[in-house]
Amino acid sequence: MSVGYHIVVCGSLVPDPLQTLEPVETPSGPGLRNEAMLPAVLDPWAAHALYEAANLAKDTPDSRVWLVSLGPKAKLQQLMMSVAQKAPFDLVALDGSAGGFTDAHETANALADAIQQIEGLDHTRLLLFGGWASASRDAGVTLHMVGERLGIHDQFAGVDQLNPLPDGSFTVKERIEGGQYQVSRCAGPPALLAWATGNLPEPPNNPQVGMANMRGVMPALQRSKPVAITVGDVAFGKVESPKQRRDTRVVKDVPPEDIARELAEWVRG
Amino acid sequence: MSILYLALVENSGLLTRSALEGLSAALSLSTEVGSPLNVGLLGGRTESAAQQIGGCGAIRFLAVEAPAFTQPRYASDAAAAEALIRAAGAHIVLAHASSRWARALPGATVRVGGRMDTRISALTVADSKPMAQRWFYRQRIVAEFTRSERPWIMLLEAGIAPAWQGPPATVQMERVEVPTDPAWDRTQVQGTEAASLGEQTIRPDADLLFVAGAGWTKKQADGQVHATEAEELIRIFLQRSGASLGSSKSLVDQTGEGGQVLSLLTHLNQVGQTGSSPRHPKGLATCCHGEEPHVVGWRFITERRAVNLDPNCGWAQGKADVLYVADAFEVMRKLNELLASR
Numbered sequence: 001m002s003v004g005y006h007i008v009v010c011g012s013l014v015p016d017p018l019q020t021l022e023p024v025e026t027p028s029g030p031g032l033r034n035e036a037m038l039p040a041v042l043d044p045w046a047a048h049a050l051y052e053a054a055n056l057a058k059d060t061p062d063s064r065v066w067l068v069s070l071g072p073k074a075k076l077q078q079l080m081m082s083v084a085q086k087a088p089f090d091l092v093a094l095d096g097s098a099g100g101f102t103d104a105h106e107t108a109n110a111l112a113d114a115i116q117q118i119e120g121l122d123h124t125r126l127l128l129f130g131g132w133a134s135a136s137r138d139a140g141v142t143l144h145m146v147g148e149r150l151g152i153h154d155q156f157a158g159v160d161q162l163n164p165l166p167d168g169s170f171t172v173k174e175r176i177e178g179g180q181y182q183v184s185r186c187a188g189p190p191a192l193l194a195w196a197t198g199n200l201p202e203p204p205n206n207p208q209v210g211m212a213n214m215r216g217v218m219p220a221l222q223r224s225k226p227v228a229i230t231v232g233d234v235a236f237g238k239v240e241s242p243k244q245r246r247d248t249r250v251v252k253d254v255p256p257e258d259i260a261r262e263l264a265e266w267v268r269g
Numbered sequence: 270m271s272i273l274y275l276a277l278v279e280n281s282g283l284l285t286r287s288a289l290e291g292l293s294a295a296l297s298l299s300t301e302v303g304s305p306l307n308v309g310l311l312g313g314r315t316e317s318a319a320q321q322i323g324g325c326g327a328i329r330f331l332a333v334e335a336p337a338f339t340q341p342r343y344a345s346d347a348a349a350a351e352a353l354i355r356a357a358g359a360h361i362v363l364a365h366a367s368s369r370w371a372r373a374l375p376g377a378t379v380r381v382g383g384r385m386d387t388r389i390s391a392l393t394v395a396d397s398k399p400m401a402q403r404w405f406y407r408q409r410i411v412a413e414f415t416r417s418e419r420p421w422i423m424l425l426e427a428g429i430a431p432a433w434q435g436p437p438a439t440v441q442m443e444r445v446e447v448p449t450d451p452a453w454d455r456t457q458v459q460g461t462e463a464a465s466l467g468e469q470t471i472r473p474d475a476d477l478l479f480v481a482g483a484g485w486t487k488k489q490a491d492g493q494v495h496a497t498e499a500e501e502l503i504r505i506f507l508q509r510s511g512a513s514l515g516s517s518k519s520l521v522d523q524t525g526e527g528g529q530v531l532s533l534l535t536h537l538n539q540v541g542q543t544g545s546s547p548r549h550p551k552g553l554a555t556c557c558h559g560e561e562p563h564v565v566g567w568r569f570i571t572e573r574r575a576v577n578l579d580p581n582c583g584w585a586q587g588k589a590d591v592l593y594v595a596d597a598f599e600v601m602r603k604l605n606e607l608l609a610s611r
Binding site: 014015017021023030044045100101103104105108135136137138139140141142144145147148149153154155156157158160171173174175176177178179180181182183184185186187188196197201232233234235236237238239240241242245246247248249250251252253254256257259260261263264266267268269 | 341342343344347367368369371372374375376378379380384385386387388395400404405406407409410411412413414415416417418452453455456457458459460461462463464465469470471472473476477510512522535536537538539542543551553572573574576580585586587588589590591592593594595596599600601602603604606607608
């Protein structure tokens with residue numbers, strides 16, 4: 001194609017997956033114990049979307065990548081210290097809650113408004129990227145709602161592969177049921193791709209990329225607008241971490257033959 | 270209150286088990302809140318599907334059908350869903366878990382000015398209001414909630430209820446017209462392909478989930494890696510047991526990073542935080558180590574057993590029903606022999 005892509009990646013922070021999460025009641029609805037103190041990472045599937053975006057932009061001249069993140073400003077700043085070293089992007093920051101119990105509709109509206117205000121963004125070249133669900137709300141609806149608000153009617157979910165073609169179109173592989181991919185051909189931007197893991201490994205930290213990014217990241221954080229993201233019209237009842245403890249029977253010092261026999265009976269059911 | 274159940278009609282003309290499970294859940298809700306059920310069907314041809322569930326007790330059978338709707342793509346599916354919701358005047362909209370609805374319904378929700386929730390694992394009624402249950406933070410926190418905004422669109426998880434069964438019956442269909450839009454053709458579905466070459470190892474209907482951990486490609490007691498034998502043992506076990514294959518993230522990542530790998534694994538096999546949380550009656554984990562993301566992948570496995578060299582494995586202790594402390598290579602060799610002689 002003669003002109004590059006304008007790739008907007010929506011991605012925010014989530015608690016580090018290795019942290020134990022405990023729900024608590026707050027004045028604004030359910031939250032997590034010590035939520036502000038929990039170590040955060042870039043949402044894993046959104047991270048894959050960012051790496052795919054950076055790779056696509058690298059291979060397509062005249063392309064640009066924006067990362068649009070909604071989260072508490074201080075935590076976004078911490079997050080950017082690591083994320084900014086992974087891939088070149090321009091940050092658009094929104095200062096608000098990234099909690100899992102917040103309403104996807106409010107989040108989608110805030111993100112769509114922010115994207116519409118990006119200076120120099122060409123809608124006809126737009127590829128809207130993000131994870132196909134977050135590791136917090138895990139709803140899988142937010143990005144699609146942003147796309148609908150932006151008038152993007154070519155949307156793909158669970159994407160593992162995008163292949164640009166010489167005529168400006170591209171093929172997409174989406175995860176569907178039963179370990180299958182659905183393969184589609186799209187005429188070109190604007191389009192929305194909600195990524196699964198893609199096929200790229202996590203890029204190594206690149207301090208030069210980090211330094212270049214940080215020149216824009218700090219001003220972007222300073223400019224970030226506060227947005228009120230709430231639980232919306234949801235009335236929560238019970239919110240809990242389920243009891244997981246099982247009474248595990250440990251079988252040891254038993255010959256493999258005996259274990260296999262027991263397992264065979266169990267498998268045959 | 271008007272309740273609409275949205276069901277996708279397969280190209281075979283019938284509904285999937287997941288769609289019939291969702292129908293059961295919708296019928297239960299309809300009974301409990303005392304509101305009749307409307308059914309909305311979408312597909313290339315919907316008549317056979319309508320007959321298939323004709324005896325379910327729904328008061329209306331709405332249908333959007335045309336060859337254009339055999340293509341699972343956002344633009345046409347969202348337009349059809351919007352039309353069905355508007356035609357039914359629905360306040361509550363339920364749909365069964367499928368990649369197709371998951372892609373199209375969020376946009377349709379925006380168009381009808383509604384609210385949407387996904388991954389609903391249970392539906393109850395309190396004070397005549399529907400209460401939904403779903404998991405947050407990837408199956409780590411469970412919550413019950415309701416909404417006041419309407420229409421409220423909910424995507425139901427597979428297994429939420431037994432699949433509806435009943436005799437077929439002829440019904441009065443109401444066809445909802447959705448004018449085709451040339452812009453839909455910007456996306457053309459070309460078909461499907463298996464994620465991995467060779468045998469299909471992801472079997473959602475299997476009774477058993479077999480999870481392979483990174484230990485299969487680690488050095489064994491003789492100081493050597495035996496990935497080829499590991500792959501063969503796993504392949505034979507899958508063939509003989511009919512199990513579905515899952516994997517830990519660390520093992521799948523080796524596949525993508527050029528390490529010694531199991532060729533039958535792809536990212537689609539991965540369970541856990543950035544993988545799936547499949548539903549099977551039984552699960553057998555081998556060579557896995559314990560981390561919270563791993564537990565997440567096993568949330569919906571009923572009976573859990575593990576083969577592991579570490580009796581204090583954090584994943585297995587308290588999370589598996591039985592932990593066999595043994596060399597998985599030896600156990601699986603014997604197990605495959607026994608399964609061959611069944």
